Amino acid sequence: MQKREEVLAYGLTLPDVYIDTPFHDPNWVLLRYRKNKKAFAWTYERNGHIWVNVKVDPEWREFWRRTYAAVVPAYHQNKEHWNSIILDGSIPKKEIERMIAESYDLIRGGRC
Secondary structure: OOOHHHHHHHHOOOOOEEEEOOOOOOOOEEEEEOOOOOEEEEEEEEOOEEEEEEEOOHHHHHHHHHHOOOEEEOOOOOOOOEEEEEOOOOOOHHHHHHHHHHHHHHHHHOOO
């Protein structure tokens, strides 16, 4: 997974999700949960790659960062609860989908 469209398409397979561009900047496209309007995936282009910010359980935050060099503390968000995934082709698609789904579960359930 290396394209924003792939992230958005996957996110839209989750229940009650919609795409939002709240900053009136086409570089920032978010996936939100309809019932509470919370964003769980922030997509943007930076340094020649698409980046995706996802919410993360603090217990798993360092696991993801240690496992993949392309998972770093979140750009422009709380580094304790958010990671950035750099879509450079180094992370398997299923792992990216897992991180997005976990972010969705966290914001949907109100945890963290």
